[in-house]
Amino acid sequence: MQRITIDPITRLEGHGKIEIFLNEDGEVANTYFQIPELRGFERFCLGRPVEEMPLLTNRICGVCPEAHHMAAAKAADAVYKVDPPSAAKKLRELLYMGFYFTDHTTHFYALGGPDFVMGPNAPVAERNILGIIHKVGLEIGGKVIQARKYGHHIVEIIGGRKVHPCTSIPGGLTKGITEEQRQEIEQIGRWAVDFAQFSLQLFADIVLGNKEYVDLILGDIYTHKTYSMGLVDENNHVNFYDGKVSVVAPDGERIGKYAPHEYTDWVAERVEPWTYLKFPYLKKVGWKGFVDGKDSGVYFATPLSRLNAADGMATPKAQEHYERFYATLGGKPVHQRLAIHWARLIELLYAAEHIVELATDPEITSPHVHNVPKEKPSEGVSIVEAPRGTLTHHYKTDERGLLTEVNLIVGTTNNYAPISMSIKKAAQSLIKKGTVVNEGLLNMVEMAFRAYDPCFGCATHSLPGQMPLEVTIRDAQGNPVEVLRQFC
């Protein structure tokens, strides 16, 4: 049996490692996507005071600390059964929209976008942000840097720090914002709406205008018919900060919505002995292995699944694009994973529009941003949408509010099974007997998981989608016969 190892050589297996086994005929027999790192937050948070969780769990991931900060703050609210003042909730959400704006921008322009803008077969050295700048102009590079700065600035104004914010506590926030800060955020928001629309236009021109790319998006290689998951508000519109989790079957039927505290009825996690990361699946459907379809509990949680799981967007411009998205791709739900990139840009526009909405909310500068908890602390669950999937924090405490049990299902983890399946399918479709495994082909395998924007950052801390790869092809005795390398 031949073996191909795709290894992120920079940290050896630090980010994740793909083993592709070939059978006697030189075709793909099986693939394994391994996550080789563990830190154990569920253990060492025990004994800590629950108000520190927004600070401790930040350190799970420096790419999306805001998501953990928010999830932890909401779970701590729930532990104390305290409802923060509405201004505090709006400020937290505003911080979160600033973060989404930065994060989605980064992914599209620096990580996922280059595959499309430059093309999957472009030389490695061009498949990056600099390549994009060369192709579409220097001005856009400046805009991307500006977009990142602006989003982080909103985080810093409300959260106190750019990375690892510190202001959310049980019952609200440690501080509000001033009128000057509000004005600044509003201006950023208006700029952000323009930027998001510009990005959608760019996508339309470069990707949708190119038949080859559209065929690639719509083709079978990158298609999986699994359940879709996403947080929705009371109108079933996409929401990142609060609401219920909607679950939609591969045929589009909504099988239900669950509140955070009901999550254990809906989601379970499977342990495999060959990797450190667990595989979540829909408990009501059951684990049937790494397979598609209505009988398999595999689901995905990404911008695309959020659009599938909702009935629309809560802001007008994003809603227009939502409608266009489904009209172009043939109705709901969309299963072609590469459409995640487009869905991400629609979310980018929603985040930007929502920044303006929140920043112009008359209540947003209220100094009343904290309610002192009155109840005895006990147990709480919260859910937010991290950019890379539904994020669940579940805490139990003693009566002093010291943690006795912690359970975390982090964004990307939700997608571990579907990513594994996407890799296998792409490998099977692209590696055939006699095929030379060249760089472009490997990149197309890698595109299968880059679409999910996998931040094994939460598990292994690579920047989303950054996976330098090494491929070793071994003969039946396990001797390497060829080594290929690439960086993406």
Next chain:
Amino acid sequence: MTTNGKPKFAMYWAASCGGCEIAVLNIGEKILDVDANFEVAFWPVAMDAKYKDVEAMEDGAILLTLFNGGIRNEENAEIARLLRRKSQILVAFGSCACEGCIPGLANLSKPQDVLDTVYSTVSTDNPNAVRPQYHYQMPEGVIHIPTFYPVLKTLDQVVDVDYYMPGCPPESHQIAAVIDLVIKVLHGEAQLPAKGATIGAGNSTVCDDCPRARNVKLIKKFVRIQDVPELDPHLCLLEQGVPCNGPATRNGCGALCPQAGAQCIGCYGPAEGVIDYGARLITAFASVIDSNDPAEIERILDGIPDPAGQFYRFNLAGSLLRAAKPAWQGKL
């Protein structure tokens, strides 16, 4: 590997959260100065990462390596040793590499308990108590994952370190200042600090940078931040009873958290000259307590709900303790 005559720069992440990398990316245009003055030889986040090329380099071929993340498994340690050999200047960059950071709190537990907890949580369906295996026989062949170390180690517990750059993550303006300094050194306009020095930070405490007024008012009990109806925005948090780590923590961030109404949790590590962070903080806390009676001081200190976390939150792995007894019972 092509050389262009410029000195080589490297940056690497071990068991980190990625926040250090984000902090470096956040220096914005300054990154162009790095590009102008260095050949970026190895930096997974930013460029084609040629691990094998690093192996092939002569020892000492890299001038400057910023190493972030703690040493959680054998692979982290292996790369630390490689980069030490290849680098003239190795900087422990960020709290994880310097002192272990939050993941170092795992050193309070037995490694087996860490694994048992993670693979038996309430949502985990694991009736056969499956645990990850370092070598596992699949039908198609054996596959591997790296060995989990009994405790998390700091970089200098594995290799010799030249400089320490604290912070979780280091603030971008400090990173920019360090880059400026190194460039000046390259041009012969400045000297490197003595080996073992802390760079990119101040020489006193967060309190020194904190604009909150300290009146040395004395407190009767510690309070938890969520229990205070309204904190005085201008008065020292510690004097309002909130256990702020400012007095033991090195300055460098500009006292960001207290200015945002939150207590310092100590991410810049021990202040200059502090050998035991926890001991220093206890002394500082004791000094604001309104009592001379040791028993009463003790009782008031008991109001701190989680002493291990409070006093060793970021620096347990790098402290004199390094780990609690259960973890030590594993092999170090």
